[in-house]
Every structure is written in C-alpha cells, then in structure tokens.
Amino acid sequence: MDNLGGGSSTRMKAIEDLLREGRDSATQLRSVINGNGENSPSAQKLVKEVLMSFHNSLLLLNNNPTSEFHDASNVQLWDSPKLEDSQESNCKNSTVKPRRGCYKRRRTEQTREKESEAPIDDGHQWRKYGQKEILNAKFPRSYFRCTHRDQGCQATKQVQRVQEDPILYKTIYYGEHCCKNMGNPEIILDMSPSSSSKFLSFSTLSKQECAFLSSSFPSSVKRECKEEIPPSTSSNDYLISSDLTFDASPRHLTLSSSTPHSEYKAVDFPDLFDDVFQEFLEFR
DNA sequence: AAAATTTGACCTTG
C-alpha cells in the first residue's frame, strides 16, 4: 500500500537498527574487550544489546514467525468506508444505549515491532486507553495512543510482556507520529561511554511505562510506583541489573551458557568478536 | 480542576 516498494523500507529499518543499536553497542563492547572501556557499560549488557539488535532485526525481516501477534506486515486494506459515514446515525439510533464503542476502524498503517527488556521510552507521549487479557498469554496487552491525538496524530502502540524469565516486552507501533515530537524521536537508550552504567531502571521510566508495569503485576502492587522503585519484594526482578547473565535468550541466539562459572573471557573471544563485528561493517 | 488511568461495555473481524 505504501509507495516505493514496501519490502525495501522494511529492510532499511532493519539496517538502521543494526547500525544504530547493534553496531554502536558492538563498538563499545570491543573496547571493553580490548581493555580500554573502563567506564563503559558492562560487557554483558553490551552483549545483550547486540543480541537484541539482531533479534529485532530478524523480527523485522521475517515478520514474526513465532507468535500470537497478528501479522505485522503492512498489507491490508482500508475496507468499508461506510463505517465513517454512517457512524453517527448508527450509533444513536439504537436503544437507549449511548454511543459507547463507536469508533473508527484503524487505518491502514504500517506496523513496527520491537522487543525490549523494559518498556522503552521512545520519546513520545502516550496515553493508555485500554488493556486486555489475551488468550493464551500470561500477561495482558496494553493499548496506548499518542497524547496529541487531538492534533491529528494517529500513532498508537501495543505493549505486552511476553516472557517472564528474561523479562521481555514486545511493542508494536502503528502509524507514524505527525505531532510535533519533542526532543529526539527515537533515542531509546543513551549509552554515552562516559556516563557509566546508565542502565535501565525504574527511575528512568516514564509514568506511562510505570503504570503499564504496575498493571501487569498483581493488584496488591498497583499504584505504588510514582518515581519510585515498586515494592521491595523481589523488585530486582524488574530491574535490568548490569550483571545479569544472558544465556536464556529469546530462542534465537544463545550465548556461552555452557561454561558454568568460568569467566566468559575465552581465549579467542576477541577473534570471535571480530567476526561478528565484521558482519556489521559489511552490512552496509 | 485538569489530566491520566482503570475497567467494563461495546464494536469489528474471522
């Protein structure tokens, strides 16, 4: 539906992701390995980011083979415009029931999937407008729309926790923002090498994200995070601690889980890394 | 008081 072949734009997105997130992290990782990056984030964190970058790019390229999310491809059609026209009359004619649930069907927008370990701050302001239990899913799905919808911005997103063990959230974006975006649009994590371990924690989450988190938890926990780390009980489960190991990865890539306690500084790790890094360089 | 969230009702789609 979109101009200039849809496939290639997906590819461009994947390339962007690999370059921006994956390669940046990989670059830092290399300096860590070489011993130079002492104020950088931990190597494990960087590895996680690289793997996540791979994972997300794969998600993009072969649109989600795995799961319950309906196809995120950008094919679909804007069907039955009758809804728009007859909306008014249809809604008020029936019984006494007010016009609840009279809404326009979602437009044909391209979608974009993303996985992350915590709800990410994508630089936009979102307003939660719903939450649903999803069949066969452990966690509810939350629905957000752009705060500036009154200005015509139709962007929405869905966020759902998809995994418990390595905590994983899947976010699907619908539509593009046409509102004036404040600040940088797509910065996800600032990983300036100087500011050490700016790792993701609740203190960096926006309010909506905090709200989303709280609603995924047992109700006893609700409404307790303002700017604060939620309840003390096992709260470290919700944090991304910098020394978290990343061996049970989302079923695509695994990393060196076979070595129990030995450091992962294998002898030829740098060589291995160079191979990976090479991929980034050739990718462009 | 205004803005954001919660939550069940309502609508669409398959």
Next chain:
DNA sequence: CAAGGTCAAATTTT
C-alpha cells in the same frame, strides 16, 4: 460467537 481493539464513565493522580 469468541477474541481482540476501542470507547468512555468512573476513578485516581497531579
């Protein structure tokens, strides 16, 4: 009809 997406009244937060 079931499942998922959206609306909006009620409620909570700012």
